[in-house]
């Protein structure tokens with residue numbers, strides 16, 4: 001802890017909301033992705049949607065580089081690259097966009113929703129993508145056209161999903177059934193979604209719907225009788241938009257690990273007044289399986305120190321999981337943005353005195369990390385190999401976003417993502 | 432606006448990063464939003480560098496716009512100097528910062544940093560990665576070696592006595608096999624008794640750049656990146672430059688002669704190499720099966736042109752397509768294409784390239800990471816010959832593309848995706864053997880077997896660019912396959928099935944047949960038989 005108690009000159013210490021956890025706020029180089037990257041999983045998740053980025057060659061290059069590998073099938077995203085002639089006013093940018101959008105839709109008649117995704121260049125030149133979306137929506141029957149920003153000047157990594165879902169909320173039909181329903185919010189792996197569906201069904205909670213749904217034509221209804229559970233911690237704006245529709249959030253930690261998942265399910269069970277006996281009957285077996293899966297990893301991980309660089313806003317729930325369920329020691333937990341309201345139940349479970357940091361000054365943070373020499377550093381792809389080369393074990397954060405990690409059945413897999421780098425280091429006999 | 436699915440080149444500032452990262456003591460301060468930091472992973476993940484690229488990003492946000500983005504830039508530049516103490520600093524803007532016009536170059540100069548500061552103007556909405564690398568390297572050379580150039584009209588300083596000396600130009604970070612090529616070429620030059628003054632930008636320091644004028648001539652290995660600087664050096668230091676890129680046996684020998692002439696030495700010691708096996712490997716009888724294999728070549732102009740020559744003259748393939756994505760070098764590609772009787776495809780539109788490959792129905796594609804995906808989808812073998820490349824194209828072993836060892840490497844890598852000769856015969860003879868059959872793919876490629884080419888008459892998912900070529904597609908799809916013909920088609924080994932299918936459909940279209948029968952299939956075979 002000593003290494004992180006000296007804040008950088010520009011940093012200010014502020015008390016966190018409910019508890020006195022100090023938060024180090026820094027300003028400097030932020031080594032994080034922009035919100036465009038969310039398209040990487042959203043275009044797989046929403047099977048009849050197409051994401052058209054209105055941006056530069058940089059945006060297109062980011063999309064193919066961040067994915068690590070190019071997707072074999074033709075992807076449901078593309079970039080409308082702004083060119084010199086658009087900027088010089090030789091071409092009308094709106095007409096150009098209409099032409100490109102028509103090209104996409106002609107080619108993909110299966111597409112039901114087209115997202116126009118704003119980027120830094122489109123925002124700096126003040127292209128109004130909401131208006132463009134309204135225009136295109138009117139021009140193309142059978143296709144819903146929406147706009148949101150994934151730009152790096154407005155959004156960080158997973159905030160792209162938040163902005164996308166926020167854009168969907170006004171489209172959700174009004175729930176007029178008068179029945180209390182549960183909405184699970186945040187993109188989840190299909191397999192995880194199915195597991196949760198079965199659990200809620202067994203608990204007698206329902207109807208249960210998911211946002212985003214697998215097809216965009218199948219939007220869940222929402223209204224004052226909707227109770228929503230966040231499956232992801234980065235959905236501040238989506239939550240606010242749902243609140244505006246009269247839906248109410250069920251406060252809960254996030255369904256990571258055995259305890260996180262149990263608490264998440266229990267929060268819903270309380271709203272539906274499910275009795276303890278029933279809850280136990282449903283949850284006991286998968287929880288026991290999760291705990292068995294975690295046991296070996298706990299033995300390997302207890303007492304290990306962990307340092308989180310900011311990446312996806314999943315850091316706080318993950319840190320809670322590592323601390324509570326694997327016995328890790330937390331050195332610093334960095335997050336690009338700390339949403340106190342949505343994370344209240346997570347913050348309450350963190351150990352006293354943990355160092356949180358928000359925002360980033362990457363060089364100062366690297367200094368703190370090097371000084372602390374954690375057993376495991378969770379960081380982005382740009383930092384992982386350089387830290388490994390300095391002798392630190394790392395876990396690339398992006399894998400935590402691309403792998404099914406939620407729920408009881410994935411608790412062991414989640415733990416494994418953290419223990420594998422350490423096990424590997426022990427295995428290798430060459431230096 | 433241009434619809435883009437995948438891009439061959441990144442933006443020009445990524446080219447500048449490749450130069451900065453290649454060098455040992457340069458730092459690049461880039462005015463850019465946070466998401467642009469993705470570019471770091473190109474170097475740390477794809478190239479597996481153990482160090483962060485020497486780049487500081489200002490990562491301005493929306494709330495900084497209009498107020499203090501300029502101040503943010505100055506602060507970042509000041510801090511970067513204090514922290515990294517570079518011997519020279521590059522400053523510039525990415526696409527977004529270009530729009531807000533803060534003038535990083537002007538701002539940085541006002542800081543009076545105790546090191547040379549080189550402003551880069553890289554127009555993001557017009558130019559791309561290779562151009563950005565070339566421009567950055569040229570600026571560095573002009574800025575750092577320039578002060579040592581003889582005044583206009585003045586003669587060069589007397590040549591130093593001793594062995595002839597050259598520079599090697601063009602190697603960068605993230606370059607396709609640059610590390611190994613340079614090592615191989617240095618070895619070749621050493622055999623001719625030529626000394627290398629500086630190899631740059633890869634592994635060069637700022638001080639090295641200032642010494643570049645000391646060489647007698649320049650070896651330009653990657654014209655896309657090194658030619659601009661070489662031209663400037665030629666003009667200002669009177670250093671002639673090489674034009675031949677030594678990829679393949681023939682080109683390597685031409686290169687040796689060219690270099691020997693520039694250096695005034697005898698080429699003989701480097702015209703052969705005891706470890707050069709490619710020519711014999713190509714002549715040995717088991718290579719007979721390579722004869723006339725239809726190959727489609729696509730990449731950056733330099734690598735594509737070189738690969739075309741090797742494919743035709745050193746492997747005995749038939750060239751069925753040649754193209755490049757960098758327009759700046761289109762001329763050499765067009766000339767080469769003409770020499771080999773194909774039409775050049777100059778395009779950076781992935782979908783257009785995909786359509787061209789599909790239409791040419793090659794048996795082997797020599798391309799970039801993009802063509803590997805196209806080939807995989809079409810069930811055709813593919814070897815990578817050019818950037819952009821993926822992590823597996825940065826091998827642990829020594830694997831140059833250039834020089835004599837490079838020629839050996841080309842032979843091995845290009846033959847690898849093809850079915851071994853004998854195996855091809857066995858497949859032809861026993862097409863229905865339950866495990867040794869046409870669906871199985873090359874037996875030595877178990878882990879990465881190509882997906883079988885589609886055998887149905889209707890294409891599963893036509894590519895975006897097919898629009899341009901709609902009519903041809905509909906015509907092809909018009910003839911209906913009879914079941915027996917389709918069944919027979921399935922018996923044809925996968926690596927020629929695509930061609931057989933296409934031939935039959937073309938033949939049917941030409942002869943006005945509405946259905947493709949077993950007869951049509953064999954008529955087409957006779958008609959198009961090679």
Ligand code: SF4
Nearest residue numbers: 034059119120152466
């Ligand atoms: S940060 Fe901005 S310019 Fe860069 S890739 Fe993201 S949206 Fe595009």
Ligand code: SF4
Nearest residue numbers: 847874875876877878
């Ligand atoms: S696939 Fe196997 S047999 Fe074929 S080249 Fe590679 S290692 Fe050799």
